[in-house]
Structures are given as C-alpha cells and as structure tokens.
Amino acid sequence: MKKYVVITTINKPTEGISLFFDTDFSVVIVGDEKTPSDYHDLSSVFFLDVEMQKDLFPELSNIIPFNHYCRKNLGYLYAISQGADLILDTDDDNIFDMDSLKQIDSEVEGVEISSNRKWVNVYSLFSEATVWPRGLPLDEIHSDKITIGKKVNQFCPIQQYLVDDDPDVDAVFRLVFNRQNIVFNREHDDVILTKGNWSPFNSQATIFFKEAYPLLFLPTTIPSRLTDIWRSFVAQATLWKHGYELAFRKPIARQDRNFHNLINDFKEEFTGFIRNNDLIETLEESGDKEFHSGTVSVANTASHYLSELVRKGFLERKEDQTSKLWHKALNEAISESSVVD
Secondary structure: OOEEEEOOOOOOOHHHHOOOOOEEEEEEEEEOOOOHHHHOOOOOOEEEOHHHHHHOHHHHHHHOOOOOOHHHHHHHHHHHHHOOEEEEEEEOOEEEOOHHHHOOOOOOEEEEEEEEOOOOOOOHOOOOOOOOOOOOOOHOOOOOOOOEHHHHHEEEEEEEEEEEEEEOHHHHHHHHOOOEEEOOOOOEEEEEEEEOOOOOOOOOOOEEEEEHHHEEEEOOOOHHHHHHHHHHHHHHHHHHHHOOEEEEEEEEEEEEEOOOOHHHHHHHHHHHHHHHHHHHHHHHHHHHHHHOOOHHOOHHHHHHHHHHHOOOOOOOHHHHHHHHHHHHHHHHHHHHHHHHH
C-alpha cells in the first residue's frame, strides 16, 4: 500500500515532519511564499515548491491564493498522481505515534452514533471535559442527546483521528480555557456517524482513501481556518449520498501547536459561527431535491454541492472555476497514477 502524507508549512523541518522520514509514508511538502528552502536538501521528502507548482499545475497554481492553507490542494494532486492508496492530511506541529499509524485500515470497528439533533459533539464521547471540535456551532457545545448504537465493522473512506494535548478546537475554546490540555479516552470505541448526524472534521490527522479523493478539495475563497471545516460538510453530504459514513477514531497523535494569534483565528472562524447551520441546511435541501446519487460519481456529487454553495453565496463565484480546474486535474492525476503503478 502506497501511503502519502501531505503537509503545507512555512517552518523549517519540525519534529512532526521528521518523524515521517524513513517510514513507509512518502512525504509531500507543499511550499508557499514563506516556506524556507531547507526542504530542497532533504532526500526524504518531495518538496513541491512554488516553481514546481507552476510547472506541474500552471492554471491552478495561478488561481489558488498564496499564503493560504488551500495551497495543499496541489499536494493532494501530486500524491494521487504518484499512485497514493491513502493520504494522511495533517500539519507540521502534530507528533504522531508511528506504531499506531502502521495499524491504519479502511475497515473500522466502531459504534454507530446518532442524535435527535442534527449536530453531534464527537469530542464529548471521548472526554468528560468541556471541549468541542472547531466548526461545531457554539449553541451545540452542551448537546447531550447522543445515542450509541450497535458495534459494526464498516469501510469508512474518511477517518478523523483525534489528537491529544492541543486538539483542533476553535479560538473561543482557547480564549476561554487558556492553555488547557486535553487527553482523550483511548478506551472508548471508535465512532461512526450515521447519515444525517453532522460533526465538523478537520485536517489535523485525517485519512482519505481513494474513494474519497474527490472530497479533498479545499475551498479557496474563504479563510484558512474555515476551508477544511466547510470541506468536511461537503464531504459528509457526499459520503451519505453514496452510502458511505465518516469515522472518528481514538487519538494517535499529540499537537505541539505553533504560535497563533487567537484574535486573528477568531476573525477567520467567525463566518462559520454564524453560517454553519445555514450551510448544512443548504446541503440537505440540495441533496434532497436535485439529483440521485446512483447516476453520478462521488466527484460529480461533490461538485454539485460546491456549486450550490456558490449559488447561495457561501463561496465566491470564482470558486466554480477553481473547483472545476481541480477536478479536471484530479482526473489527470488518477490517469497518471495508473501509469506509475
């Protein structure tokens, strides 16, 4: 199995990145305008610097903004073109237990989770602390109407692993609970969210298998702190349309978080605080009315939902062009991967 980890960074090689050297993961570093040149000297990584991005993906490289997390979109395409069987989406400040990463499997043994509310605070299942994932509406933090169902073995093409110490929470949490460390319960079963039960997932420690590659696209016209969250909602809606479900799994990493200006983080997250409920209602209504999944691919379903978010004003109009170019490049990358294999 060909495993790839995709990271964008403006830092010199970190402990989190270095741990992947000499493992069965191929490392793709996506450069930005501030990324140091140190990665050119590392034989253990493929450094997709700005010039290489322009050479490989000239149209996309020019249209995707610099100094933005969505530059990772180009790294995903490169990994796929090289025949990746799975992609680990993470950041340079996450420290993985490399032995745990060896246990990755597309089949998840977990308990089915549902709620009589649309939203599920997944973190509350793994911790007694008041903690919630970035992207969860603030009025759903204390929701406790969660039903734990039967245990199943199920293929899950997207799997979000939890992260200890400084998990992916929003700026409100960090401003209120200053420097609080969280250690999640490893004794709890992994959980699988059933259709209609929403929880944001992030890019901190997330596995995408081939079936979910069209769901990697990070929107380019919204802030970096929002792009992976809105991607997650499009992904969930698409997974359900095609009979798949999302898994949240016990932690296999900890975060030693890079410095962030929390007020700037809050500003970037603010749109999500006030619009996430409306966004998922748009996805639900669009999925119910517009098409049947049996006649379209996962990529076409995802594109449909993205277009709906553009039409309803969640994303800017130029997102249509960018997402179409990315999906075109995705098809080309998949074709290239068959040659590599």
